[in-house]
Amino acid sequence: MDWWNVRETAQVWGVSERSVRNYCAEGRVPGAVRNGKEWQIPADAEKPERLNKRQTLPNTLPERLRFEKDAGIKGGIYHHVQVQLTYNSNHIEGSRLSEDQTRLIFETNTLGGTQVFVDDVLETANHFLCVDKVIDSYNRPLSEAFIKDLHRTLKNGTTDSRQDWFAVGEYKRIANEVGGKETTPPELVPGEMKALLQNYAALPNIGWDDIIRFHHDFEAIHPFQDGNGRIGRLILFKECLRAGIVPFIIADREKFLYYNGLAKWEESHEYLSETCRLMQDDFRAVLSYFGLKEGA
Numbered sequence: 001m002d003w004w005n006v007r008e009t010a011q012v013w014g015v016s017e018r019s020v021r022n023y024c025a026e027g028r029v030p031g032a033v034r035n036g037k038e039w040q041i042p043a044d045a046e047k048p049e050r051l052n053k054r055q056t057l058p059n060t061l062p063e064r065l066r067f068e069k070d071a072g073i074k075g076g077i078y079h080h081v082q083v084q085l086t087y088n089s090n091h092i093e094g095s096r097l098s099e100d101q102t103r104l105i106f107e108t109n110t111l112g113g114t115q116v117f118v119d120d121v122l123e124t125a126n127h128f129l130c131v132d133k134v135i136d137s138y139n140r141p142l143s144e145a146f147i148k149d150l151h152r153t154l155k156n157g158t159t160d161s162r163q164d165w166f167a168v169g170e171y172k173r174i175a176n177e178v179g180g181k182e183t184t185p186p187e188l189v190p191g192e193m194k195a196l197l198q199n200y201a202a203l204p205n206i207g208w209d210d211i212i213r214f215h216h217d218f219e220a221i222h223p224f225q226d227g228n229g230r231i232g233r234l235i236l237f238k239e240c241l242r243a244g245i246v247p248f249i250i251a252d253r254e255k256f257l258y259y260n261g262l263a264k265w266e267e268s269h270e271y272l273s274e275t276c277r278l279m280q281d282d283f284r285a286v287l288s289y290f291g292l293k294e295g296a
Contacts, residue, residue, distance in 0.1 A: 003041065003043060006020045009041045023047075024075055025075060027074055029042075030042075033075065059292060059293060061077070061287065064076075064290075065138075077287075082128055083102055085234075091252040095123065096117060123154060130150050130234055131237075133146075133150060134237055134238040139242055140242075142200065147231065148170065149169065151224050160226055166225050171189045172225040181263075196218065215232050215233075236250075247280075248276055249282070249283060250275075251279060260275075261275045
């Protein structure tokens with residue numbers, strides 16, 4: 001197959017390069033694929049027709065995510081969030097799948113011929129389902145049932161789920177540590193989670209500091225036997241959407257800053273907050289690329 005780049009396509013179609021990128025990002029050019037920051041367009045692709053008013057795409061992030069998910073649009077911001085949130089969050093927790101392998105699972109439900117671990121693949125596919133749950137429920141108040149459902153979805157079918165001592169979708173039964181620090185004992189987890197959620201729900205207007213604090217407190221409790229980091233970061237994304245705050249994805253390359261921020265919380269909340277701000281700036285660039293506004 002012959003391919004055009006954005007500049008060549010713009011010349012042939014008689015439109016701006018920005019228009020071509022928007023057509024591709026909106027999933028309106030069949031066969032167009034993104035290679036890094038550049039689009040490759042099939043040479044036989046036809047210029048999409050103009051959208052009329054009834055076909056206008058949602059211009060707020062939560063509704064665009066839901067629209068692209070339901071419509072099965074490829075190459076848009078929903079596609080980006082699925083791959084980047086899943087890859088980075090899993091990699092922080094030790095997944096051995098590469099970003100390209102993660103993308104391949106999402107796009108084709110297949111995997112290349114390299115050696116892989118079954119649990120890595122299962123948890124990657126399961127994480128995609130978790131992201132969908134976050135998008136579908138972004139504007140609902142955070143609840144214990146929702147958090148447990150995310151965990152049940154993430155760990156479904158894994159080796160852990162077949163262990164008698166591992167409670168899938170339920171709080172931990174065995175004490176655990178994180179970063180060498182003790183976490184909440186199993187017998188105290190239900191009470192502490194209930195208090196955490198009640199205090200959070202009682203806030204009059206949930207803002208940035210509240211969301212970051214909730215994340216730290218959730219990770220300090222470490223309510224599940226495994227999967228706490230990924231569940232916590234999914235909640236971060238959801239609650240930013242609900243509060244109308246630009247969300248963010250903790251990149252694997254910044255995991256040590258992220259861990260350091262969690263560890264130094266009592267010393268200063270700014271370590272964690274600033275790391276998240278850094279990742280938020282990255283996501284602002286993603287919003288700009290896909291023609292979306294902040295604050296909605």
